Amino acid sequence: MDPRPIGMFDSGVGGLTVLHECLVSHPNEDFIYLGDTGRFPYGPRSAKEIRSFAWQIASHLLSLDVKLLVVACNSATAAALPWLQEQLPASIIGAVHPESEAAAQTTRNRKIGVLATEATVASGSYERALLNLDAGLEIFSEPCPQLATMIQNGDVSSPEMVTAVREYAEPLKTAGADTVILGCTHYPLATPMLQRAFGRGVTLVNSAREIAREVGEVLERKGIANDREREGDYSFLCTGKVDAFVAVGARFLQMPFENVERVDITELERIGAI
Numbered sequence: 001m002d003p004r005p006i007g008m009f010d011s012g013v014g015g016l017t018v019l020h021e022c023l024v025s026h027p028n029e030d031f032i033y034l035g036d037t038g039r040f041p042y043g044p045r046s047a048k049e050i051r052s053f054a055w056q057i058a059s060h061l062l063s064l065d066v067k068l069l070v071v072a073c074n075s076a077t078a079a080a081l082p083w084l085q086e087q088l089p090a091s092i093i094g095a096v097h098p099e100s101e102a103a104a105q106t107t108r109n110r111k112i113g114v115l116a117t118e119a120t121v122a123s124g125s126y127e128r129a130l131l132n133l134d135a136g137l138e139i140f141s142e143p144c145p146q147l148a149t150m151i152q153n154g155d156v157s158s159p160e161m162v163t164a165v166r167e168y169a170e171p172l173k174t175a176g177a178d179t180v181i182l183g184c185t186h187y188p189l190a191t192p193m194l195q196r197a198f199g200r201g202v203t204l205v206n207s208a209r210e211i212a213r214e215v216g217e218v219l220e221r222k223g224i225a226n227d228r229e230r231e232g233d234y235s236f237l238c239t240g241k242v243d244a245f246v247a248v249g250a251r252f253l254q255m256p257f258e259n260v261e262r263v264d265i266t267e268l269e270r271i272g273a274i
């Protein structure tokens with residue numbers, strides 16, 4: 001047993017979809033969530049820049065003595081996960097692998113679609129992870145430059161959103177993918193619209209749920225789960241305005257927010273670049 005909290009970070013509030021799944025699956029654990037809202041979005045940024053941000057945040061969370069670090073952000077995972085694992089003396093897990101495993105197990109026609117940010121698609125991370133699991137898979141990745149920002153702005157039912165979702169879904173439908181990975185923290189909030197665009201025959205793989213599954217397996221196998229009799233606690237850090245984090249975050253997590261503290265970006269930058 002290990003009573004220390006689990007650290008989790010994301011480019012903003014989107015990773016709260018991952019925290020939500022973890023709160024459902026691991027109600028005895030304490031979580032410290034850091035949303036880099038002051039530098040959102042990560043999707044249009046270069047891999048080098050995202051790696052620097054991830055390094056600063058991971059170092060900051062490790063200084064708070066977390067027992068496990070979860071990179072909830074798909075763009076940060078794609079740009080930085082192996083590198084963070086090499087550099088830092090901690091157990092670090094992220095996105096990409098858990099949902100790739102679920103997708104490879106799910107597909108029947110071995111055609112998998114990936115919807116993600118430009119940075120995630122450009123990294124080729126999903127292709128590598130999926131082909132490692134089944135070298136015969138066909139993978140079709142579609143960058144969705146507008147989607148995360150639209151969802152973040154609460155735009156989940158406008159005609160513009162419907163048009164964008166249809167446009168992003170079309171190449172994957174034409175390719176015949178029977179399984180589509182929602183490779184961005186924000187996309188679970190648009191699941192009904194995405195499912196309509198793809199139709200009932202396509203299975204959508206939600207990365208938040210698969211990360212929560214992997215967190216559970218790691219806690220169990222390492223023997224570091226918390227006392228099952230206790231109720232977990234959670235606290236939040238953000239690099240942007242606290243009020244905005246609380247307002248948008250409550251929509252993502254659907255629960256009241258307390259314990260939100262601001263972390264100064266200049267303080268993170270002092271940790272240094274890589």
Ligand code: DGL
Pocket residue numbers: 010011012014015040041042043044072073074075076117120148183184185186
């Ligand atoms: N958390 C980011 C991701 O999953 C959301 C999008 C962004 O920051 O651009 O890729």
